[in-house]
Amino acid sequence: KKFNPDLAARPMLVAGNKCDLTDDAHIEEFRKFVEGQGYLFFPIMAPIREGVEPLLNQISEELSKLPPIRRYEPEPAPLAKxxxxxxxxxxxxxxxxxxxxxxxxxxxxxxxxxxxxxxxxxxxxxxxxxxxxxxxxxxxxxxxxxxxxxxxxxxxxxx
The missing domain is CATH 3.30.300.350 (GTP-binding protein OBG, C-terminal domain)
Structure with a gap:
């Protein structure tokens, strides 16, 4: 938010990787925490691509809703005459x-x-x-x- 409030206002997704290394109870606890923060949560196992397809579909859907791309660059310092x-x-x-x-x-x-x-x-x-x-x-x-x-x-x- 301090860097750029516009960027902070954009939708965010959370991908929880390595979900095979924990149990379902921990995943659900983390899901509740993430969704309580207002983010969508996607448990994935990237090496075997489990859960990746729904994540990519949601990313695609969210991107289609966004306004045109704006470049986030600092204003150049004015040069002295x-x-x-x-x-x-x-x-x-x-x-x-x-x-x-x-x-x-x-x-x-x-x-x-x-x-x-x-x-x-x-x-x-x-x-x-x-x-x-x-x-x-x-x-x-x-x-x-x-x-x-x-x-x-x-x-x-x-x-």
Whole structure:
């Protein structure tokens, strides 16, 4: 209920597996407990598929009654506009032909970027342009095709 009240409101079924390892009295006691909680109970023995068919039929019936699927995903954190990002010093060094960029504020930006997502990557490129990091790389002598390393992310510089 704390995670998602809509999800908690959906019908739930309980499958009691390994019912062959106990007696009928225990199964009935557990059935009463489960049904007392408002759930449907299905005693099954999965390895020999006993009781599985009624469970699957009930699952199918319950699914047919549900509204269309909704994705339960957290809302993405809003990205700060490049002009709103607090800036600070940017340190650029060159090690073995790689331009190393360090800036604590840039590390915070990178933690909000999904580098596998095209739009998020475009956002990161805009941040580098609008905060002057690209200009500083140019002043440091970067050329087309040189490697840039910003913490754990590396890429080839392209004009």
């Amino acid at each position: 490049p002009e709103e990002i607090p800036r600070g010093e940017v340190k650029i060094t060159r090690q073995d032909g790689v331009f190393m960029v360090e800036a604590p504020w840039l590390l915070r930006v990178m933690q909000s970027v999904n580098f596998d997502d095209y739009e998020s990557l475009q956002y990161f490129q805009r941040v580098l342009l609008e905060t002057g990091v690209i200009d500083q790389l140019r002043k440091a002598g970067i050329q087309e095709g040189d490697t840039v390393s910003i913490y754990d992310v590396q890429f080839d510089f392209v004009e």
